Amino acid sequence: MVDLKSQYQKIKSEIDTGIQEVIDNTTFIKGGKVTEFQHHLELYLGVKHVIPVGNGTDALQIALMALGLKPGDEVITPTFTFIATAEVVALLGLTPVVVDVDFDTFNISLESIKQSITPKTKAIVPVHLFGQNANMEEIMAIAKKHNLFVIEDACQSIGSKYTFSDGHQSFSGCIGDIGCTSFFPSKNLGCFGDGGAIFTNNDEYAEQIRSIANHGMKTRYYHDRIGVNSRLDSIQAAVLDVKLKYLNEYCFARQTAAQFYDSAFADNKNLILPKRSEFSTHVFHQYTLKLADLDRKEMIKYLADKGIPAMIYYPVPLHLQKAYQDPRYKKGDFPVAEKLCECVLSLPMHTELNEEELKYISQSVLNFIG
Numbered sequence: 001m002v003d004l005k006s007q008y009q010k011i012k013s014e015i016d017t018g019i020q021e022v023i024d025n026t027t028f029i030k031g032g033k034v035t036e037f038q039h040h041l042e043l044y045l046g047v048k049h050v051i052p053v054g055n056g057t058d059a060l061q062i063a064l065m066a067l068g069l070k071p072g073d074e075v076i077t078p079t080f081t082f083i084a085t086a087e088v089v090a091l092l093g094l095t096p097v098v099v100d101v102d103f104d105t106f107n108i109s110l111e112s113i114k115q116s117i118t119p120k121t122k123a124i125v126p127v128h129l130f131g132q133n134a135n136m137e138e139i140m141a142i143a144k145k146h147n148l149f150v151i152e153d154a155c156q157s158i159g160s161k162y163t164f165s166d167g168h169q170s171f172s173g174c175i176g177d178i179g180c181t182s183f184f185p186s187k188n189l190g191c192f193g194d195g196g197a198i199f200t201n202n203d204e205y206a207e208q209i210r211s212i213a214n215h216g217m218k219t220r221y222y223h224d225r226i227g228v229n230s231r232l233d234s235i236q237a238a239v240l241d242v243k244l245k246y247l248n249e250y251c252f253a254r255q256t257a258a259q260f261y262d263s264a265f266a267d268n269k270n271l272i273l274p275k276r277s278e279f280s281t282h283v284f285h286q287y288t289l290k291l292a293d294l295d296r297k298e299m300i301k302y303l304a305d306k307g308i309p310a311m312i313y314y315p316v317p318l319h320l321q322k323a324y325q326d327p328r329y330k331k332g333d334f335p336v337a338e339k340l341c342e343c344v345l346s347l348p349m350h351t352e353l354n355e356e357e358l359k360y361i362s363q364s365v366l367n368f369i370g
C-alpha cells in the first residue's frame with residue numbers, strides 16, 4: 001500500500017546526516033532535534049503549540065486528560081474510524097457515544113452529532129478520515145452552542161487545509177481546542193518508528209499537555225497530577241524534520257495519484273469515487289472507493305494475484321466490535337457506517353506511485369469489472 005523505501009532513497013543523505021547528528025551528540029531524548037522539529041512544525045501549521053508525544057493514540061489520550069474530563073462524561077466519536085479514537089475514551093472511563101458518518105465523505109455526520117448530545121456530553125472527537133477534514137465550521141458551531149470541547153483526530157490529515165465560509169484557512173488539527181496527529185511510518189508525515197504530536201493555540205491546555213506527557217510534573221520530581229510517559233525521541237524528530245520540508249510535495253504527489261485514479265474510473269458505474277468536500281483539501285492518506293454490485297472478496301483476490309494490494313479500511317464499525325459491545329447499540333443503528341464497511345476498498349496510495357504503476361493498478365481494477 002505504501003513505498004517507504006523509494007521515498008527514503010530520494011532523501012537518504014539528508015536523513016542519514018540528521019540521524020548521525022543525534023547519535024554523535026547522544027541526546028536521544030528531549031534533544032535539540034525534538035525542539036527544532038517542534039518549532040518547524042509550529043511554523044508550518046501556524047499553530048501556537050506543538051507538543052511532540054510517543055504516538056497518535058497517546059496524543060488522543062493526553063488531549064482528553066488535559067481537558068479534565070471525568071468518568072461518565074460522554075464523548076462523541078464516529079463509529080467508522082480506526083479504533084484508537086474510541087479506545088482512549090473507554091480507557092479513561094469516559095463514555096464513548098458513537099455516531100454515524102456521511103456516505104459521501106466518510107466523515108462524522110452533523111445530524112448524527114446533534115441527535116446524540118445529552119446533558120452529559122462534554123466533547124466531540126471528529127476524525128478527518130482518509131485525509132479530508134470533517135465539516136469543522138459546523139462542528140465548532142455545535143460545540144459552542146452546547147459548550148463542548150472539540151478534539152480533532154488529525155492522524156490521517158496532516159497538511160490538509162480547511163476553508164471557512166469567510167475565506168480564512170486553517171490546517172487540519174489546528175481548529176478545535178486540541179488536535180492530534182500520528183507519525184506512524186505509513187502516515188502522510190511518517191517517521192521510522194512511532195511518533196505523534198498534539199496541537200493547540202491555548203496556552204493553558206499546552207501547559208497541561210506538556211505536564212501530563214511528562215509524568216504529571218512541571219518542576220522535576222514534583223508531581224502535580226497523574227500523568228503518563230509519552231515522548232518523541234530525537235532520532236524520529238531528525239527524520240521528521242527532514243520530511244516536513246517535503247510535506248507539500250508529498251501531499252501533491254498523493255493528490256496527483258488520486259486524480260489519475262479518478263480519471264481512470266470516472267465513467268464506471270460499479271465504482272463510486274471518493275468525494276471532495278468544498279471546504280477542505282484532501283491529502284489522500286487513503287484513496288477509498290465504494291464498490292457497487294461487485295464481489296469485494298473476489299476483487300481483492302484478483303488484484304492480489306496481480307501483485308496489487310488492496311485493503312478494507314475499515315471492515316467493522318466501532319459499535320459492532322467485540323470489545324465495544326454495549327447494550328445501547330445494535331446492528332442497524334448506524335446504517336451508513338455499516339454499509340461503508342461492506343463496500344469500501346482502498347487502493348495503493350503513496351508518494352512514489354508513477355504513471356506506469358497507476359495505469360497497471362487502474363487497468364487491473366477495470367479488467368476485473370470486465
Ligand SMILES: *Cc1c(COP(=O)(O)O)cnc(C)c1O
Nearest residue numbers: 055056057082084155156182184
Ligand atoms: C493512526 C491513527 C491513530 C493512532 O496513531 P498511532 O500513532 O498508531 O497510535 C489514531 N486515529 C486515527 C484515525 C489513525 O489513523
